[in-house]
Amino acid sequence: MTGMKQGAGENPFAEDADSDDDPNMDADVDSESPDPESEQSTETEREPMRIPYKYRRDGVQEGRNRVPLFLQPETKTAERETLRDLEDHFGDSVSLTDLREALVLVGLEHADEVEAQLEEWGYGMTFE
Amino acid sequence: MLAYSTYSEAGGVGKTTTAANLAVAHARAGLNPLVVPLDPQDGDLSRLFGVDDQRTEPVDNIVRHMIRRPKGEFDALVRTVEGVDIIPEHNMLSDLAEYLQREKEQSEAMGEAFGVHAQLLRVLREAGVPKTYDVLICDPPATEGPHLYNAINATRSLVIPVEPSAKGQAAVEGLEELVGGFEEQLDVEVGVLAAIPMGFKNTRDQRSILDGIDYPVPEIVGERASLMEGCWMQQCSAFEYVREHRERRRDYEIDTLAQFDRLARHLEREVGLEAPNPPEPGDVDHEVMTV
Numbered sequence A: 001m002t003g004m005k006q007g008a009g010e011n012p013f014a015e016d017a018d019s020d021d022d023p024n025m026d027a028d029v030d031s032e033s034p035d036p037e038s039e040q041s042t043e044t045e046r047e048p049m050r051i052p053y054k055y056r057r058d059g060v061q062e063g064r065n066r067v068p069l070f071l072q073p074e075t076k077t078a079e080r081e082t083l084r085d086l087e088d089h090f091g092d093s094v095s096l097t098d099l100r101e102a103l104v105l106v107g108l109e110h111a112d113e114v115e116a117q118l119e120e121w122g123y124g125m126t127f128e
Numbered sequence B: 001m002l003a004y005s006t007y008s009e010a011g012g013v014g015k016t017t018t019a020a021n022l023a024v025a026h027a028r029a030g031l032n033p034l035v036v037p038l039d040p041q042d043g044d045l046s047r048l049f050g051v052d053d054q055r056t057e058p059v060d061n062i063v064r065h066m067i068r069r070p071k072g073e074f075d076a077l078v079r080t081v082e083g084v085d086i087i088p089e090h091n092m093l094s095d096l097a098e099y100l101q102r103e104k105e106q107s108e109a110m111g112e113a114f115g116v117h118a119q120l121l122r123v124l125r126e127a128g129v130p131k132t133y134d135v136l137i138c139d140p141p142a143t144e145g146p147h148l149y150n151a152i153n154a155t156r157s158l159v160i161p162v163e164p165s166a167k168g169q170a171a172v173e174g175l176e177e178l179v180g181g182f183e184e185q186l187d188v189e190v191g192v193l194a195a196i197p198m199g200f201k202n203t204r205d206q207r208s209i210l211d212g213i214d215y216p217v218p219e220i221v222g223e224r225a226s227l228m229e230g231c232w233m234q235q236c237s238a239f240e241y242v243r244e245h246r247e248r249r250r251d252y253e254i255d256t257l258a259q260f261d262r263l264a265r266h267l268e269r270e271v272g273l274e275a276p277n278p279p280e281p282g283d284v285d286h287e288v289m290t291v
Helices: A073-090 A096-108 A111-120 B015-028 B062-066 B091-109 B119-126 B146-155 B166-186 B204-211 B225-234 B238-245 B251-270
Strands: B002-006 B033-037 B079-081 B084-086 B135-139 B157-162 B191-200
Touching: A073 A096, A096 A111, B002 B015, B002 B146, B002 B251, B015 B033, B015 B084, B015 B135, B015 B157, B015 B225, B015 B238, B015 B251, B062 B091, B062 B119, B091 B146, B119 B146, B135 B146, B146 B157, B146 B166, B157 B166, B166 B204, B191 B204, B191 B251, B225 B238, B238 B251
Parallel strands: B002 B135, B002 B157, B033 B084, B033 B135, B157 B191
Antiparallel strands: B079 B084
């Protein structure tokens, strides 16, 4: 039973709130974005300094499209624990939306482990 | 600013009296609290403090401000009782969902966004509440809907009076689900400042349920039905009731007042807020400094 954080939540009146000022609970409108720039740094070429995505955007949803996500409870718990660990690490609040996209990006780099997880769920079973 | 919503799944747990007495406890210590109760039912915080006399009148009220149809300034809504500023509840709260929905459709037709669950936050921001007040307490109804969501969104922290029973435990678990979904939708993070077991009789079952609460439990409040009923009768806080309406002071009631004082200090500490003039916990005759 550790869904919610112990202690204060975030400050709703923070000037630099990372969350949308005008959230739309039931919005199914995709946020308009010309083309979200890929955030993966390429190690091969030295890029000129540019402002990181977190500081470039007005809100966490900027440049992103909404995708629904259905998680098993234990997955959600694990995700939350990771979020807490990262917040401790950075000494700053970490947006769940950012964490999720980071998880997807890193997951995409680890196709073998993803395959193993799917097999655990029953993919690739043959019935002969 | 310390901001929190009181939440309990059902009536009778003492959600409203907790909000009211904590607000007075903050005020006694020299802080400036604002209470925004949002319960569309009678038997709400405005009634407890006797500021519900205009709830059926066609007067300006919080709902009008939330749908961008105010009739006056936000400050003009405020009523002050026992050092606590209150935005009185109004019968328009019964139809809040409908009003918000209509406003949303109207806005979208104009090509604007209108977050139905962000309107209380917007109103409080625009009114400069974080600059004027030290503490914001929302007292929403427990049923899922725009009242509860607007309150959680405007405070992001919860104080949960909980009945130490299997029912109470189920309610806390239900709340986790509700808040979890809400956090994801809005991409906000909600924290629990404290769970407050109310009506504790120290049975074995109750003790095991308390052990299962994963949130900070700074105080465990005993059964104080007579004190709370007295508050409703006289329309005042427990502090005022013991001071003005009890012929003799009962130690166990003074203990309960001390608990509200200590709870208020605990909540203030959680956000690093220091009260300028904190009383000795339970000191009924503590002089309130007025600035």
